[in-house]
Amino acid sequence: MAQHSRIITIVGGSGFVGRYVVQQLAHAGYRVQVICRNPNAALALKTAGDPGQVVLTAGNIARPEALSGKLAGSYAVVNLVGVLFENGAQNFAALHAKSAEALAKLAKSAGAARFIHLSALGVDKAFGSEYARTKLVGEKAVTAAFTGATILRPSVIFGPEDHFFNQFAAMPALPLIGGGKTRFQPVYVGDVAKAVLACLEQPESAGQLYELGGAKTYSFKALMDFVQEVLRVKKPMVKLPFGLAMLVAFFAETAYKLIPLIRRPLLTRDQVRLLKYDNVVSADANTLTDLGVTPQPLETIVPRYLARFNPKKGW
Numbered sequence: 001m002a003q004h005s006r007i008i009t010i011v012g013g014s015g016f017v018g019r020y021v022v023q024q025l026a027h028a029g030y031r032v033q034v035i036c037r038n039p040n041a042a043l044a045l046k047t048a049g050d051p052g053q054v055v056l057t058a059g060n061i062a063r064p065e066a067l068s069g070k071l072a073g074s075y076a077v078v079n080l081v082g083v084l085f086e087n088g089a090q091n092f093a094a095l096h097a098k099s100a101e102a103l104a105k106l107a108k109s110a111g112a113a114r115f116i117h118l119s120a121l122g123v124d125k126a127f128g129s130e131y132a133r134t135k136l137v138g139e140k141a142v143t144a145a146f147t148g149a150t151i152l153r154p155s156v157i158f159g160p161e162d163h164f165f166n167q168f169a170a171m172p173a174l175p176l177i178g179g180g181k182t183r184f185q186p187v188y189v190g191d192v193a194k195a196v197l198a199c200l201e202q203p204e205s206a207g208q209l210y211e212l213g214g215a216k217t218y219s220f221k222a223l224m225d226f227v228q229e230v231l232r233v234k235k236p237m238v239k240l241p242f243g244l245a246m247l248v249a250f251f252a253e254t255a256y257k258l259i260p261l262i263r264r265p266l267l268t269r270d271q272v273r274l275l276k277y278d279n280v281v282s283a284d285a286n287t288l289t290d291l292g293v294t295p296q297p298l299e300t301i302v303p304r305y306l307a308r309f310n311p312k313k314g315w
Helices: 016-027 039-048 092-109 130-145 165-170 189-201 218-231 242-258 269-274 302-307
Strands: 007-011 031-036 052-060 074-078 116-118 148-154 176-179 209-212 236-241
Touching: 007 016, 016 039, 016 189, 031 039, 039 052, 074 092, 092 116, 092 130, 116 165, 116 189, 130 148, 130 269, 148 189, 165 218, 165 242, 165 302, 189 209, 189 269, 218 269, 218 302, 236 242, 242 269
Parallel strands: 007 031, 007 074, 031 052, 074 116, 116 148, 148 209, 176 236
Antiparallel strands: none
16 A cells, blocks of 8 residues: 555544544555554554554643654645543533634644544534534634634444444434424435545635535434334334423432442433434535545444344344
């Protein structure tokens, strides 16, 4: 594989989306530096490229001052850091806004030509959600700190390691929060990674904002029906009005804080607030197709990795 002379630094590259971005960039020949909190836990990323092509560097965006000097020589910096729920210092305001702004400033000072920032779809519409508010603050801070920064707003991201379809497939019953009417446009993680690569290779993407959605839109109930169809099981669906869902989320958050074995809350109150708003691409937005990426339909991908949840093995 011929290696590119340009170095791309990815912050948050050891996460779900990051692994696919590293793979895409390495296959395209770029030299990739991944900055993550625990490089030893991310050693598998090195196999995405030739020996020495993918380099792991210790660093924590929550302490951006420690990243100073580690961005030198980078053609571009890609920020993939984000959290879906808060846990101590890993809170929305610190990671989505403050740290994102600091990283953009460091990238500018280091002489990077490009900055790509992963945000989330609908953050300009989901009023009342702290997740959405801090994501939007982060977007504005990044674009102010780094002229020409590119913002990517994906809808719910699916893929073999996702926390969406996998979570619902494992549940004995499926919740229909707010009646299950909220609309989504799930996007394949591989397509998000292709979008990052396309932005790097298309100079005209600088300074642009792209909304990344999949091939089709679905109601939340339709997605739950799809999970059952894939698993060939009939699970009970429990309608949860938003008020009741907030109460359930409160107990889920409390259990998460009190029981160490629970790795993530089943539901948070902030997620309930997000579910009050549709999560679909705007009619006038720049999209995946503007980047030359054809969205992959979830019907051809999700069944492959949900098969392990099917009680009827071997069908």
